[in-house]
Amino acid sequence: MKARHSLVTGLIVAILISLAYSSIAFSPTQARLQDTLYGGKNPLNNIIILAIDDKSIQEIGRWPWDRDVYAKMLPILNGSKAIAIDVIFSEPQAEKDEQFARALTDAGNVILSVEYTGFEKTQQGMIGQAPLLPVPELKKAARSLGAINLITDPDGVVRAANTNLQESHPLLAETVALHLGVKTQKQDRRHINYIGPAQSYTTIPFSDVLNGRTKVDFTNKIVFIGATAPNLHDDHITPTGRIPGVEVQANLFQTILTRTSLNPMQGWIVVLLIFIEALLVSVLLVKLNTWAAGGITFITILAYLIVAVNLFNRGILPDLLFIPITGVTSYVANLVHLYLRERKERKYIHDAFSRYVAPEVVKELMKNPDKLKLGGERRQITIFFSDIRGFTTFSEALTPEKLVQLLNEYLTAMTNIIMDHGGVVDKYIGDAIMAFWGAPLDQPDHAERAANATIAMNKKLAEMQHKWEKEGYPKVEIGSGINTGPAVVGNMGSHQRFNYTVMGDTINLGSRLEGITKEYGVKTIVSETTRKELPKEFITRELDLVRVKGKKEPIRIYELFGKELTDKQKHIIKHWNAGLEKYRAKEFKKAIDDFAKAAHEGDKTSAIYIERCEHFMQEHPGKDWDCVWVMKTK
Numbered sequence: 001m002k003a004r005h006s007l008v009t010g011l012i013v014a015i016l017i018s019l020a021y022s023s024i025a026f027s028p029t030q031a032r033l034q035d036t037l038y039g040g041k042n043p044l045n046n047i048i049i050l051a052i053d054d055k056s057i058q059e060i061g062r063w064p065w066d067r068d069v070y071a072k073m074l075p076i077l078n079g080s081k082a083i084a085i086d087v088i089f090s091e092p093q094a095e096k097d098e099q100f101a102r103a104l105t106d107a108g109n110v111i112l113s114v115e116y117t118g119f120e121k122t123q124q125g126m127i128g129q130a131p132l133l134p135v136p137e138l139k140k141a142a143r144s145l146g147a148i149n150l151i152t153d154p155d156g157v158v159r160a161a162n163t164n165l166q167e168s169h170p171l172l173a174e175t176v177a178l179h180l181g182v183k184t185q186k187q188d189r190r191h192i193n194y195i196g197p198a199q200s201y202t203t204i205p206f207s208d209v210l211n212g213r214t215k216v217d218f219t220n221k222i223v224f225i226g227a228t229a230p231n232l233h234d235d236h237i238t239p240t241g242r243i244p245g246v247e248v249q250a251n252l253f254q255t256i257l258t259r260t261s262l263n264p265m266q267g268w269i270v271v272l273l274i275f276i277e278a279l280l281v282s283v284l285l286v287k288l289n290t291w292a293a294g295g296i297t298f299i300t301i302l303a304y305l306i307v308a309v310n311l312f313n314r315g316i317l318p319d320l321l322f323i324p325i326t327g328v329t330s331y332v333a334n335l336v337h338l339y340l341r342e343r344k345e346r347k348y349i350h351d352a353f354s355r356y357v358a359p360e361v362v363k364e365l366m367k368n369p370d371k372l373k374l375g376g377e378r379r380q381i382t383i384f385f386s387d388i389r390g391f392t393t394f395s396e397a398l399t400p401e402k403l404v405q406l407l408n409e410y411l412t413a414m415t416n417i418i419m420d421h422g423g424v425v426d427k428y429i430g431d432a433i434m435a436f437w438g439a440p441l442d443q444p445d446h447a448e449r450a451a452n453a454t455i456a457m458n459k460k461l462a463e464m465q466h467k468w469e470k471e472g473y474p475k476v477e478i479g480s481g482i483n484t485g486p487a488v489v490g491n492m493g494s495h496q497r498f499n500y501t502v503m504g505d506t507i508n509l510g511s512r513l514e515g516i517t518k519e520y521g522v523k524t525i526v527s528e529t530t531r532k533e534l535p536k537e538f539i540t541r542e543l544d545l546v547r548v549k550g551k552k553e554p555i556r557i558y559e560l561f562g563k564e565l566t567d568k569q570k571h572i573i574k575h576w577n578a579g580l581e582k583y584r585a586k587e588f589k590k591a592i593d594d595f596a597k598a599a600h601e602g603d604k605t606s607a608i609y610i611e612r613c614e615h616f617m618q619e620h621p622g623k624d625w626d627c628v629w630v631m632k633t634k
Helices: 002-022 027-035 054-060 067-076 095-107 136-141 172-179 206-210 245-257 267-287 290-313 322-338 359-367 391-396 400-420 446-470 505-515 528-533 567-584 588-600 604-618
Strands: 047-052 082-086 110-122 125-132 144-147 160-162 189-191 202-205 222-227 235-238 241-244 375-388 424-429 432-437 478-493 498-503 524-527 539-547 555-562 628-630
Touching: 002 267, 002 322, 047 054, 047 206, 047 245, 054 206, 067 095, 067 206, 082 172, 082 245, 095 110, 095 136, 110 172, 144 172, 172 245, 189 245, 202 206, 222 245, 235 245, 241 245, 267 290, 267 322, 290 322, 375 400, 375 446, 375 498, 375 505, 400 424, 400 432, 400 446, 424 498, 432 446, 432 505, 446 478, 446 524, 446 528, 446 555, 478 505, 478 528, 498 505, 505 524, 524 528, 528 555, 539 567, 567 588, 567 604, 588 604
Parallel strands: 047 202, 047 222, 082 110, 082 222, 110 144, 478 524, 539 628
Antiparallel strands: 110 125, 160 189, 235 241, 375 432, 375 478, 424 432, 478 498, 524 555, 539 555
């Protein structure tokens, strides 16, 4: 009994610490502990930094320098493999630009800098916007361009480089590596393996080289030119201290060149070690006395820290917080548990099978009776909502008996299609249907199943409309919304009565998408997350970038057509895409021409965009317009 309770305590500790590890609450603490591991490495002797320092500014003149200063420098560096200039040349300087451009052309190995003045947060990370580029003459003469933006962690420390700022302009250090023929592995976030504090590399004042006061041979060297003077404010906090931006680029370049980029320890390994440590301590307290178990626990933590240092030297960022804490917490929790009385186990609800659940749920619960309790689990699902358009007006035209007959026939047909595609019909809300895929059974293709079901439902509805038309019923039209994302799946309700259902923001958004189908005059709207999960055979068109009611972040929405297009639909999409591109470029008058061609073919969405364009021609949205359309209703 004691052993079982001790193991249970260890498991609880492991689960709680694993949850804490999966959150971002302790990320700054973890990062600061890992910072202690950086440094102590040798710089590459072929990397040289020409420092724009206080001495150089005093000798050459007030900053920023004229372009002829750099034009005079480049011939001196003849023979170097690459020259990276961490300075922005976005303002023209007439004849001096021509002189500098000639020097750039003669050198043939100079990478100039690009700086992004704004950023957009996307699912792929921070994407650079509005770049400051060198003047066209210099841009053309340069070997290539590289971005110099360094995005800090939340605590203000530059630990990694965001390499997906813009595919057209990689970071400066990466551009140098590419120029040298170094193949770089695609990474959205590349951890920089800093070699040490500032001036770890060979650093020479710019003015010393310009005025011939150095005997350094630049042959086959990689030269980084950038500001180190404190008054130029181009320094950053790093794990090894405050370092100029140009030296951060040099550290990143060495990391790429030597293939010593740091990779965080995989999450599943950390969680596994958390569980091993928690359960090991629990077993020790069962087998040994308190002091002996405590001593061995300390030894296991110390041994792990020694291994962690070795892992860092091998390019792995180890966990320095949660695994050591697990040993201490498991030890303390088990000690406390030794003095607590065992609590009575609560019985499972015996009458769970008397509740109404779908057949799929019953089957799953028969396999796993532990699920017969309140609560749920986090799963990746696809949610579906559909609703009959204008149902109130529609119902007023029929007697109650005919309305019930038609509604039952409609719901039966739609439900059968959902079930045939492996979905779970969660509930009926009047004429509306809520269904989901991906639970309780694992369905990796849940988004594809939902899309296929929706296409089949629209096709079936078209067949039923012919029948109902002959029987004198009004025409039935529906709108559908599909969204994919995480949700809590399980039994919700009270202890007396509960239902198997799904909850979360993913479901709320799915409902919003169904609601706005009528705003765009389409049958089915899918979210961007759903579209990404669909195979290429599914045809969609982007409708808008919207901010739905209750959501802060804008989302991209798409109309789902199916797997084949008619000639008419192809014609509509062609003009629609052209119109949307001009609309987002604020060319509203030109956009109307394309939208009008699509609207002429019966595309209601294009007609809506024509109204928008006419409105924006009267009241321009402004130069900072982000193309987001705010929905005022649900």
